[in-house]
Amino acid sequence: MNTKAQAFTLEGVASALILLLALYTLYQSSLVISPMWSEAVNMQTKIKAQDTLKILDSYEKVDGKFHNDSLQGMIVNLKDCTIGVNCTPNTEFLTSLSIILGDYDYRLELYWVNNSTINSAALVDKKPSPNAVAASRYVLLNNSELRNSVFYRGGEDWKPMIFEVRLILWRP
Amino acid sequence: MILFKLMDNAKLSLDMLMGLSIFLFTFIFIASFLPGVFADVRNEIGLMHEAYRMGVILAEMEGYWRDQSGNGTNWHEKSDRWYASDFYFFPGLSKGKADYLSYYKIRAFDNLTKQNYDFVRNLLGLKTFDREYNFNVSLESLDSTSYSPVLVKNRTGEVVLQAGKPIPSSAYVSRYERFVWIDPYYDLIGTFYIGTARPRDIPHGCSEKFVNENKQEGNEVGIQCDLTYPIKLFRLNVLGKEHENTRVWWLGICFNNGEVDIQNCNPKGDGNQNKNGTLQVGFGSKLERDNLVFEAPLVEGKSYDLTQTINRMLKERGFRIGDKVTMGYNAKNINVTLDLSDSVALIAGKAAAKIVIHVW
Numbered sequence: 001m002n003t004k005a006q007a008f009t010l011e012g013v014a015s016a017l018i019l020l021l022a023l024y025t026l027y028q029s030s031l032v033i034s035p036m037w038s039e040a041v042n043m044q045t046k047i048k049a050q051d052t053l054k055i056l057d058s059y060e061k062v063d064g065k066f067h068n069d070s071l072q073g074m075i076v077n078l079k080d081c082t083i084g085v086n087c088t089p090n091t092e093f094l095t096s097l098s099i100i101l102g103d104y105d106y107r108l109e110l111y112w113v114n115n116s117t118i119n120s121a122a123l124v125d126k127k128p129s130p131n132a133v134a135a136s137r138y139v140l141l142n143n144s145e146l147r148n149s150v151f152y153r154g155g156e157d158w159k160p161m162i163f164e165v166r167l168i169l170w171r172p
Numbered sequence: 173m174i175l176f177k178l179m180d181n182a183k184l185s186l187d188m189l190m191g192l193s194i195f196l197f198t199f200i201f202i203a204s205f206l207p208g209v210f211a212d213v214r215n216e217i218g219l220m221h222e223a224y225r226m227g228v229i230l231a232e233m234e235g236y237w238r239d240q241s242g243n244g245t246n247w248h249e250k251s252d253r254w255y256a257s258d259f260y261f262f263p264g265l266s267k268g269k270a271d272y273l274s275y276y277k278i279r280a281f282d283n284l285t286k287q288n289y290d291f292v293r294n295l296l297g298l299k300t301f302d303r304e305y306n307f308n309v310s311l312e313s314l315d316s317t318s319y320s321p322v323l324v325k326n327r328t329g330e331v332v333l334q335a336g337k338p339i340p341s342s343a344y345v346s347r348y349e350r351f352v353w354i355d356p357y358y359d360l361i362g363t364f365y366i367g368t369a370r371p372r373d374i375p376h377g378c379s380e381k382f383v384n385e386n387k388q389e390g391n392e393v394g395i396q397c398d399l400t401y402p403i404k405l406f407r408l409n410v411l412g413k414e415h416e417n418t419r420v421w422w423l424g425i426c427f428n429n430g431e432v433d434i435q436n437c438n439p440k441g442d443g444n445q446n447k448n449g450t451l452q453v454g455f456g457s458k459l460e461r462d463n464l465v466f467e468a469p470l471v472e473g474k475s476y477d478l479t480q481t482i483n484r485m486l487k488e489r490g491f492r493i494g495d496k497v498t499m500g501y502n503a504k505n506i507n508v509t510l511d512l513s514d515s516v517a518l519i520a521g522k523a524a525a526k527i528v529i530h531v532w
Binding site for chain 1: 191194195197198201202224227271315348350351352353402483517519520521522524
């Protein structure tokens with residue numbers, strides 16, 4: 001019989017040291033992000049998306065036409081294309097959007113009602129990241145204002161048509 | 173019969189005791205250390221909340237005042253009563269719609285904060301009996317960043333809004349932005365007379381290269397300017413001919429890399445002749461048919477917003493934000509004004525900028 005006690009604590013010592021070392025390295029190498037933190041960042045991005053749509057929303061007309069870089073001007077200038085296939089916003093609108101948004105990436109969607117059906121089309125078709133946020137703005141236009149656009153319906157010019165412009169924003 | 177043999181040499185379970193104590197020691201250390209990690213995060217979240225609240229007050233609320241004589245939202249016109257004991261108000265910059273700001277309220281807020289910073293902290297709820305926050309608010313260009321800020325200036329070169337304490341470099345500082353548009357924007361955009369009549373009012377950074385005065389055929393003038401890319405607003409307003417009895421008039425505008433001279437910016441037609449009645453814009457030291465980016469007939473009373481055309485042209489030629497641009501123009505027998513801004517962008521007819529709030 002071996003009367004000398006053997007300290008089999010090497011496993012305990014080693015495992016405790018490894019645990020300590022791992023936790024210390026984890027803390028030192030990365031920030032601990034609490035759930036509230038990502039909400040704060042998303043809040044700023046969402047406010048930016050809403051503010052962007054507010055700035056672009058303008059019913060003002062110059063020489064009888066909407067500003068080309070307004071939401072209204074963007075919609076009425078969707079012409080000579082097939083909506084949902086190859087329609088894209090005009091260059092002035094995209095330039096103004098990039099001036100406001102800077103280095104944010106975005107996806108732009110348009111929703112409208114046609115014969116009691118809600119249709120949608122992606123005008124700027126990029127794939128959002130998981131932390132993307134969305135903001136919407138409603139635009140009301142008369143049929144007469146949509147003449148020459150893909151949304152014009154022959155018949156009564158006074159008939160209103162409502163659009164939802166949805167801007168999905170994220171940091172690349 | 174089974175006999176239990178008693179062991180004389182009892183073994184203490186030192187293994188288990190030591191291992192357990194080391195584990196417990198580690199666990200207790202982590203458990204007491206961890207809350208300290210979140211303490212800093214909680215501090216930052218609190219600052220973000222205050223910055224957000226300040227953004228709502230300034231960008232979405234009209235402000236309000238009340239005293240014995242009545243009440244209203246035009247607190248900015250009551251500067252003589254701001255410090256009266258029976259006058260109650262809080263400053264908001266909006267004109268009734270969120271993000272739609274009044275230029276005069278912005279200037280009044282700037283003056284108020286510069287006069288009495290602590291007073292404004294009280295009004296905005298940043299100084300209470302148990303905690304205090306400092307702030308800095310500024311109106312900046314849309315492409316302004318924290319490491320390269322571009323403050324919005326008015327036509328006299330004065331900064332429109334930069335109020336509060338200087339931002340510290342070594343503390344937790346929360347930054348929050350709101351995109352806004354400002355009305356009226358006349359004071360934010362310089363309108364310069366750049367035509368051939370006298371007196372001319374050319375923008376800062378411009379100088380006359382030549383002037384040929386000819387009362388029969390109309391005067392001719394050449395000007396060169398230093399600008400910075402991107403140009404936020406470049407809009408020409410053609411008022412008409414300087415001398416109506418002369419049919420010849422034109423306007424040619426050239427852009428080139430910074431500090432490169434512009435030689436001759438007369439609009440060119442076929443055969444290298446000067447093209448009458450035309451507005452031409454191009455890139456290079458002189459206008460030629462193959463370097464034109466814009467051409468249109470001159471029409472009396474018409475405005476030409478060339479901002480996007482010019483910025484697209486410069487971007488295609490490799491200009492980056494902050495690069496210097498040389499602009500030159502040659503004008504003959506024309507009355508024309510130029511709306512120019514290097515901080516406020518005209519988006520959908522609105523003078524757009526952003527309010528940047530720092531709280532610490």
